[in-house]
Amino acid sequence: MTTGTLLAVDLVLAVLTAAAWLGGGAAAAVRRRPLALALAAFALLATLSRAITIVALARAGWWFAAEKVLVAAPLSLAAVAVAGPRLLPVPGDVRSVAVPLLFVGYATSSALLVTVLHGYPASVGAGLLAVAGAVAATAVSWRALGARPSRAISRVALVVAVGALVTGTGLTVVPAAPVVPHDHGYRAARTTDEPTRRFTLTAGTATVSVSGRDVAAWAFDAQVPGPELTATVGDVVEVTLRNRDIGRGVTLHWHGYDVPNSQDGVPGVTQAAVLPGQEFVYRFRADQVGTYWYHTHSVSDVGVRMGLYGVLVVRPGPVAGLDVTIPVHTLAGRPLPDARVERVAAGTPVRLRLVNTDSTTHRYAVAGSAFRVAAIDGVDLRGPTSVVDTAVLIPAGGRYDLVFDAPATPVALFVDGRAVYSTGPVSTPPGDWPVLDPLSYGVASAVPWSRFDRTFTLVLDRGLDLHDRLPRYAHTVNGATDPDIPPQVVRLGDVVRFTIVNRSATVHPWHLHGHHVLVLARDRRPAAGSPLWLDSFDVRPGEVWEVAFRADNPGVWANHCHNLAHADAGMTTHLMYS
Ligand SMILES: [Cu+2]
Numbered sequence: 001m002t003t004g005t006l007l008a009v010d011l012v013l014a015v016l017t018a019a020a021w022l023g024g025g026a027a028a029a030v031r032r033r034p035l036a037l038a039l040a041a042f043a044l045l046a047t048l049s050r051a052i053t054i055v056a057l058a059r060a061g062w063w064f065a066a067e068k069v070l071v072a073a074p075l076s077l078a079a080v081a082v083a084g085p086r087l088l089p090v091p092g093d094v095r096s097v098a099v100p101l102l103f104v105g106y107a108t109s110s111a112l113l114v115t116v117l118h119g120y121p122a123s124v125g126a127g128l129l130a131v132a133g134a135v136a137a138t139a140v141s142w143r144a145l146g147a148r149p150s151r152a153i154s155r156v157a158l159v160v161a162v163g164a165l166v167t168g169t170g171l172t173v174v175p176a177a178p179v180v181p182h183d184h185g186y187r188a189a190r191t192t193d194e195p196t197r198r199f200t201l202t203a204g205t206a207t208v209s210v211s212g213r214d215v216a217a218w219a220f221d222a223q224v225p226g227p228e229l230t231a232t233v234g235d236v237v238e239v240t241l242r243n244r245d246i247g248r249g250v251t252l253h254w255h256g257y258d259v260p261n262s263q264d265g266v267p268g269v270t271q272a273a274v275l276p277g278q279e280f281v282y283r284f285r286a287d288q289v290g291t292y293w294y295h296t297h298s299v300s301d302v303g304v305r306m307g308l309y310g311v312l313v314v315r316p317g318p319v320a321g322l323d324v325t326i327p328v329h330t331l332a333g334r335p336l337p338d339a340r341v342e343r344v345a346a347g348t349p350v351r352l353r354l355v356n357t358d359s360t361t362h363r364y365a366v367a368g369s370a371f372r373v374a375a376i377d378g379v380d381l382r383g384p385t386s387v388v389d390t391a392v393l394i395p396a397g398g399r400y401d402l403v404f405d406a407p408a409t410p411v412a413l414f415v416d417g418r419a420v421y422s423t424g425p426v427s428t429p430p431g432d433w434p435v436l437d438p439l440s441y442g443v444a445s446a447v448p449w450s451r452f453d454r455t456f457t458l459v460l461d462r463g464l465d466l467h468d469r470l471p472r473y474a475h476t477v478n479g480a481t482d483p484d485i486p487p488q489v490v491r492l493g494d495v496v497r498f499t500i501v502n503r504s505a506t507v508h509p510w511h512l513h514g515h516h517v518l519v520l521a522r523d524r525r526p527a528a529g530s531p532l533w534l535d536s537f538d539v540r541p542g543e544v545w546e547v548a549f550r551a552d553n554p555g556v557w558a559n560h561c562h563n564l565a566h567a568d569a570g571m572t573t574h575l576m577y578s
Contacts, residue, residue, distance in 0.1 A: 003060040003523070003542030008505065010053035014072070014112045017046040021105030028098035029145060036094050040087065040101055047076050047108070061544055063459045063501045067122035071130055072111035079107035079134065095145075102141045106134040119461035120503055121479055196236040197286070199229055201252070203274075203296070203308060204244035208331070215332035218246055218296075218306035224336065225327050225357070226310030229294065231286040233316050242279045246298075249273025250308060252282055253297040255397055256378050256535040257312065258514050259284040261555025266297045266513065269556050269574070273298040286314045290378025291353040291399040293327065301359070301564035307331055309357050321349030322406070328415050329357045335418060344423040346408040352421070353401050354413075356394040359563040361507060361538055365391040365430035366402060368411040375401040376438060379516060382530040383443030391433045396509035397536035397562040439522055442530025447520060452548060453494035458573065460539065460561070461503040465570060474570035475504075475561065481570025488559065488575045490551040497548045502539040510545070511536045511562040512575065514555060517547035536562055551577065 001009070020043035027036035054073060058065035083100035091097065110133035118126040206219040220226030231237050243250045251273055253265035263284045267273035274280045295309035311325045322344055329336040344350065351374065356362050370388040373381055377399055394400050404411070410424025419426050458477050465474035465481045474481045490496050498517065502508055516533040520526065522545050539545050560572035 001056075003057070003064060003544075004502075004505075004540060005542070006053060006056055006060065007064060007503065007542055010050065010057060010068070011115070013046060013050050013053055014108070014115065017043055017050065017076075018105055018108040018112050020046060021101055021108055023105075025098050025100075025102030025105050025141075028094045028101055031093070031095050033094040036097070036101070037090065040097075043104070044080070047080060047104075050076075060542070061501060063120050063457075063544075064503055064542070066120055067114050067118065067126065068111075070122040071114050071127045072108075075107045075111045075127075075130055075134070076104070079104040098145060099138065099142050103134065103138040106137040106141075107131075110134045110137075116462075117464040117473075119463050119476065119479060120459045123479075194236050194285075195232075195234070196238055197229075197231045198238045198240075199227070200240040200242065201226060201310075202242045202244055203246050203250040205246070206307075208307065210331050210334040210336060211338055213334070215334070216306075217331060218303060218308050220308060220310055224307035224309075224331055225329065226294070226308070228311045228313065228325060230313045230315065233286055233289050233314055235286045235314075237282075237284055237286050239282045240279055241274055241282065243274045243276050245276050246296075246303075246308075247276060248303070249275050249298040250296045250303065251280070251298050252294050253300075253513070254282075254284070254292060254294050254312060255511075256290075256292040256399065256516075257284070257288060258516065258553055261514060261553065261557065264513055264555070264557065266558050269558060288378055289314050289316050290375055290380075291325070291355060291401055292378055293355050293357060293397075293399070295357065297558075299568070301568040304357065304564055305330075305359070311353070311355055313353065319351075321351070323351045323353070324421065325353045325355065326413065326421055327355040327357050328362055328420070335415070337420060339419050340421050341425075342421070342423060344406040344411075346406055348406040349403065350406050350411075350423075351401055351403045352413060353399065354392075354394055355399050356396055359396045359509075359565060361393050361395055361509070363391050363393055363416050363435070364400070364402075365414045365433055366404070366411060367414060367426070367428060367430050368409055369404045369407050371402045371404040373400055373436065373438070373441065374403045375399075376532060377516065377534045377536060379533040381438075381442045381532075382445060384441065384530065387436060387441075389430070389433050390436050391430065392436045393538070395507075395536050395538040395562070396564075397511050398509070398534075438529060438532055439519060439525075439527045440529045444528055445531055447518065447548075449495045449548065449550075451495070452497040454488070454490050454551075455497045455499070456488045457499040457501065459501045459503055460508045460571065472569070475508075475566040476570055477573050482560075482572040485573045487556075487573065489578050490575065491578050492551060492554055494551040495548060496551050497546065500539050500545045500547070502541055502543050505541050506566075507541070507563070508539045508566060508571065509536055509562040510539055510560075512549075512559045513557040514553045514575075515549045515551075515557070517549045520546040520548055522546075 024039035054068045086100040110130035114126045201220040206222040208217045208224045251265040264270045292312040296303035370386045372384040412422035412426040463476040519532040554577040557575040559575045560567045
């Protein structure tokens with residue numbers, strides 16, 4: 001069983017346990033004796049069986065079980081211990097065990113809320129809140145059922161509740177937001193004699209056609225995707241961004257391109273958003289070959305979804321054969337691009353540059369030919385072998401370059417089962433093919449570092465964020481949301497290791513700006529294939545990724561989930577050079 005499944009099973013078990021205790025209490029209150037006893041027996045069994053799932057989760061990693069071990073288990077067991085003597089032997093009037101049963105139910109429920117609303121790391125405040133909730137709910141039920149809890153119990157409940165509210169919600173101490181300085185120091189080198197590729201991109205509202213229907217979009221040069229920017233390695237790329245009428249501002253972030261910090265295009269961190277009527281000139285040297293993309297980073301969730309993105313391809317030189325770029329996107333609920341057919345002579349070398357510009361994973365499959373994965377996230381793989389009838393999953397923001405020599409018969413690329421590109425009439429769509437695991441594809445080589453100067457752990461989860469004006473159910477990193485997540489501070493030259501843990505039930509495509517990271521391990525299994533230098537990787541529910549990089553690009557860099565709705569809902573942190 002995967003850790004993700006285990007997390008789900010444990011959650012279901014916790015819900016059933018709480019429901020059974022509460023149901024037993026309610027049945028006892030209305031004197032449904034057999035039902036009350038049956039539910040109580042089931043609840044006791046479920047409470048004890050959670051020991052199995054909690055221990056299994058703790059073995060998968062402390063991050064998955066911390067609050068269950070420290071809050072849920074002690075609270076449930078203590079409640080059972082307190083209520084137990086009042087339950088046995090079962091009195092003649094079953095109504096008299098209603099309050100003890102409800103008490104265990106409230107204790108189990110509030111522990112469950114700690115998992116759902118607070119998560120990792122476990123805190124004393126969250127534990128106290130859970131206790132206070134259980135005690136307060138029990139006191140109310142006690143009164144409602146006609147009995148009167150003693151004054152002493154009521155006072156204790158009140159004190160615990162107030163204390164817990166203050167410590168648990170952090171109302172007393174609101175952590176100061178980390179200072180994320182704007183980078184004004186760097187000025188991209190002015191060069192005069194180097195070949196310069198100049199582009200101008202004008203952002204504006206537009207109406208574009210998607211599969212025959214007109215939809216409202218935000219677009220660069222009135223097209224979605226924006227113009228494809230191409231360069232040859234060594235060129236200087238100079239892009240003038242103009243904003244015609246995007247009221248919420250626009251920037252250009254060069255996704256996967258490790259540009260100088262001042263050119264990274266993150267509003268509030270490396271520059272101010274470009275407002276209507278303004279312009280900003282980006283300038284950087286194209287020293288990385290490969291497939292990349294650009295997109296706005298201003299209100300990025302809305303901006304990218306509405307169409308403010310395009311492809312950036314840097315080639316080593318003239319291209320032999322066919323070199324096709326296929327950025328996949330969902331605009332107004334409809335898939336882009338439209339299907340395209342291109343006749344190709346047999347024997348022609350073909351490179352399909354696949355780009356996922358959406359916020360969720362896409363499944364790609366090539367039918368009709370074996371292929372190799374030549375590069376991932378712009379970086380060539382070592383010793384890629386030929387595979388056939390195999391799908392690849394590309395995370396949000398990720399890129400795969402697939403290469404093959406065109407056979408005499410048609411080849412087709414499918415994205416989530418839809419033909420997107422083909423070299424002739426499509427024969428058979430892909431079946432339920434196995435998925436390529438890049439961690440065991442290609443030829444391995446030794447990790448270039450044996451020690452790490454800095455290590456950081458990012459635990460991804462959901463939780464209640466009370467620091468805004470309105471409480472929200474946010475996407476959290478180590479229990480906090482942007483801008484309250486402490487930055488990861490490194491020095492120039494440090495070898496840095498990140499452990500990224502997904503405790504939640506959704507995929508988080510992780511994306512560090514300004515650096516490619518080398519994958520060391522996933523779920524404690526070392527990467528066994530070609531070195532994988534990634535800028536975007538899916539951390540699925542229950543997964544633990546270990547990645548590392550050398551801190552060689554000074555500045556303040558966004559380090560965030562590339563499901564941009566998650567990023568905007570708190571899941572954004574920063575890597576900062578001291
Ligand atoms: Cu996410």
